Amino acid sequence: MKSLDPAKPALLGLDWGTSSLRAWLLDAQGIILHTHHARQGILHLPDGGFAQVLSDILAQWRLNDPVPMLACGMVGSINGWREVSYLPCPASLCQLADGLGLQPTAHGMLHIVPGLLKDGSLPDVMRGEETQIVGIMGTDGNSHHTVVLPGTHSKWAQVQGQIITEFRTFMTGELFAVLMRHSILGRLPSTAPPDDGYRDEAFAMGVRTAQSGIPLAGRLFSARTVVLRNRLERAYTADYLSGLLIGEEIHAGMAALEATQHATPVLVGERALCQRYRLAFTVLGHPPPSIAGNTAPAGLFRLACAAHLLDRTPSHLHDQKGAVI
Amino acid sequence: MKSLDPAKPALLGLDWGTSSLRAWLLDAQGIILHTHHARQGILHLPDGGFAQVLSDILAQWRLNDPVPMLACGMVGSINGWREVSYLPCPASLCQLADGLGLQPTAHGMLHIVPGLLKDGSLPDVMRGEETQIVGIMGTDGNSHHTVVLPGTHSKWAQVQGQIITEFRTFMTGELFAVLMRHSILGRLPSTAPPDDGYRDEAFAMGVRTAQSGIPLAGRLFSARTVVLRNRLERAYTADYLSGLLIGEEIHAGMAALEATQHATPVLVGERALCQRYRLAFTVLGHPPPSIAGNTAPAGLFRLACAAHLLDRTPSHLHDQKGAVI
Numbered sequence: 001m002k003s004l005d006p007a008k009p010a011l012l013g014l015d016w017g018t019s020s021l022r023a024w025l026l027d028a029q030g031i032i033l034h035t036h037h038a039r040q041g042i043l044h045l046p047d048g049g050f051a052q053v054l055s056d057i058l059a060q061w062r063l064n065d066p067v068p069m070l071a072c073g074m075v076g077s078i079n080g081w082r083e084v085s086y087l088p089c090p091a092s093l094c095q096l097a098d099g100l101g102l103q104p105t106a107h108g109m110l111h112i113v114p115g116l117l118k119d120g121s122l123p124d125v126m127r128g129e130e131t132q133i134v135g136i137m138g139t140d141g142n143s144h145h146t147v148v149l150p151g152t153h154s155k156w157a158q159v160q161g162q163i164i165t166e167f168r169t170f171m172t173g174e175l176f177a178v179l180m181r182h183s184i185l186g187r188l189p190s191t192a193p194p195d196d197g198y199r200d201e202a203f204a205m206g207v208r209t210a211q212s213g214i215p216l217a218g219r220l221f222s223a224r225t226v227v228l229r230n231r232l233e234r235a236y237t238a239d240y241l242s243g244l245l246i247g248e249e250i251h252a253g254m255a256a257l258e259a260t261q262h263a264t265p266v267l268v269g270e271r272a273l274c275q276r277y278r279l280a281f282t283v284l285g286h287p288p289p290s291i292a293g294n295t296a297p298a299g300l301f302r303l304a305c306a307a308h309l310l311d312r313t314p315s316h317l318h319d320q321k322g323a324v325i
Numbered sequence: 326m327k328s329l330d331p332a333k334p335a336l337l338g339l340d341w342g343t344s345s346l347r348a349w350l351l352d353a354q355g356i357i358l359h360t361h362h363a364r365q366g367i368l369h370l371p372d373g374g375f376a377q378v379l380s381d382i383l384a385q386w387r388l389n390d391p392v393p394m395l396a397c398g399m400v401g402s403i404n405g406w407r408e409v410s411y412l413p414c415p416a417s418l419c420q421l422a423d424g425l426g427l428q429p430t431a432h433g434m435l436h437i438v439p440g441l442l443k444d445g446s447l448p449d450v451m452r453g454e455e456t457q458i459v460g461i462m463g464t465d466g467n468s469h470h471t472v473v474l475p476g477t478h479s480k481w482a483q484v485q486g487q488i489i490t491e492f493r494t495f496m497t498g499e500l501f502a503v504l505m506r507h508s509i510l511g512r513l514p515s516t517a518p519p520d521d522g523y524r525d526e527a528f529a530m531g532v533r534t535a536q537s538g539i540p541l542a543g544r545l546f547s548a549r550t551v552v553l554r555n556r557l558e559r560a561y562t563a564d565y566l567s568g569l570l571i572g573e574e575i576h577a578g579m580a581a582l583e584a585t586q587h588a589t590p591v592l593v594g595e596r597a598l599c600q601r602y603r604l605a606f607t608v609l610g611h612p613p614p615s616i617a618g619n620t621a622p623a624g625l626f627r628l629a630c631a632a633h634l635l636d637r638t639p640s641h642l643h644d645q646k647g648a649v650i
Contacts, residue, residue, distance in 0.1 A: 117554075119554070121534075121537065122534060122537060122539065122547040122550070122551075123547065123550040123551065123553070123554045123556070124547070124550055125550055125553060153546060168539070168543050169543070170542045170543050170546075171542055171545045171546050172542055174508050174509065175508075175542060175545070178503045178507045178508050179503060182503045182507045183499050183500075184499065209446075209447060212446065212447060214447065214577070215540065215541060215573060215576075215577040216540060216541045216542060216573075217496055217497055217541060217570065217573050217574055217577070218493050218494070218495050218574075218577055220496045221449065221494040221495075221496050222447040222449070225447070225448040225449055225450055226448065228448070228450065229442075229444070229448045231448070248542050249542055251540075252539070252542070252543055253543075
């Protein structure tokens, strides 16, 4: 223990994704004591890299006494440290806590949150987002939330009380990246756009195309033609295309919601991206959703509590429902 | 003149696109005497490359006497040999013939077909496809056709008599290419699929997702999850994704057609791709469209006739309507 630390470390939480790693040291109330963020995603690690990265983090925080460790994300995938089978969706907080995978390490057992699988004609999967969703779950069993997690593979999830009932993946972020880097649309921009307020206008212009009634594949080409027609400066192509793709996602997601009369979504994730999504909601005439930020540490803490990791008592001595905050 | 040639060359027609060049030597009836096809698209040529390629083709066919020359495609774009302004759509065969651009060469004047521009909130452009469309135009002024030209940037065009009245670009081919080469979807396939008939089944499986009511960005990820769920062998991911994207295009294109009660489309372009499109039409419950193949040489010949290039009489001496076959 680092003697200057006023609070006692109680949990090492990790969100270990494809490209990046975020780790938090939390106390027994779930307060964040330390944060680590690096491009140490599972695709960037050499063989044996997982153990080394974990040791480095613990050494960096001078954690001489072992603490419970819980990770979520692609670290539990077939390309991760230890594959943890998907749980079928719907899945409750308690089912997630009961389904943790185990990876022995030099510093004790690393627990890994399972991802979720939704079966059906178009099956869908998530790994990591289930933990972020747990981080904003209420304790009211009758509450109903729609949680939107923007990103490379955006997720729209339905949450009823402490159960994730349904979700859908939109490849919005990845589509944007591959189209800007590798398609004819990305060849146009020549200069970085100045931060002059016009970026939001170009973004909104792209968002509004979602209301045209023309499907996505028939609107993408407009990111080129609006420049050819001098309706958009080419430096703003990325903002327009981002708006076009995010607008598509929100238009489709909200159309599905309106059919079921669910509540206004909550945005979870990186704040700047959530703000762009919020702008798109308002451009499309929807109320602005609230932004919850990154709820992964809260979700990890909550799952650790539900799995009785914090008190280090074997979980079979506890009521299966556990004591959750 | 090559003495063994029974027919007299009357027109050199060129479809000079971004990545490839197709050239045809035609007689006075529009019969193809010679064909040249090479990866000599405008993006593959060094400075001055246009003139050299043209000279090489004429030398290869031993054309000692000059012939009228007419080109369509990206050769008329800002990155081509000579920029020819877009004509506004709707545009008739005669307007296209009257709008030819001119590029002097060592072998006489090269005429270049203008592209078309459709203005509106989502502007659209074509270069080259207008000539293919002219190639299947009837002579009945009251006929109505929908022409579908599959490709990197697929076009759906409405043709009334000899007028192209409307069109829409779908970035289907380019989306497929960038997703297979650069996204997570393309990382899965490990082996080339055997030609065992199952490729069409995987393609049809992708096509059918267009009927799910879920928009494109929310279905793309299924190209990964159907493999994870063992519903599709990973070797067939490309066929599934191709079906998903082509299905989207046809579903959207036909929905727009049904709203206007236009006729069953005609497919124009490379035969193997047209056959895949035809399969997708039937999978989605539509009648199989006819396949017209590559109509660019017919279109070039027709435009050359309308522009009075074949008889080498100055066009101002002719009736503007010209004599078209």
